[in-house]
Amino acid sequence: MEITLTERPGHLLVRARGCLSLQTVTELRDTLLKAAAEQPRGVVCDLREL
Numbered sequence: 001m002e003i004t005l006t007e008r009p010g011h012l013l014v015r016a017r018g019c020l021s022l023q024t025v026t027e028l029r030d031t032l033l034k035a036a037a038e039q040p041r042g043v044v045c046d047l048r049e050l
Contacts (some may be wrong), residue, residue: 001016001017001018001019001020001024001027001050002016002017002018003015003016003017003027003028003031004017005031005035007040010041010042010043010045011040011041011042011043011044012038012042012043012044012048013038013044013046014031014032014035014043014044014045015045015046015049016028016041016045016046016047016049016050017049017050018049019050020050032045036046
């Protein structure tokens with residue numbers, strides 16, 4: 001799985017691409033928790049290519 005973070009005006013975009021499985025779900029969870037801990041105004045998750 002590939003996860004990218006992009007700062008946009010007013011929010012942080014988290015884009016995940018690839019296959020979500022028991023092996024990769026932890027990486028996605030940890031990335032989302034870290035992004036939220038930075039307290040952006042918003043977090044948008046793009047999961048269209050997951």
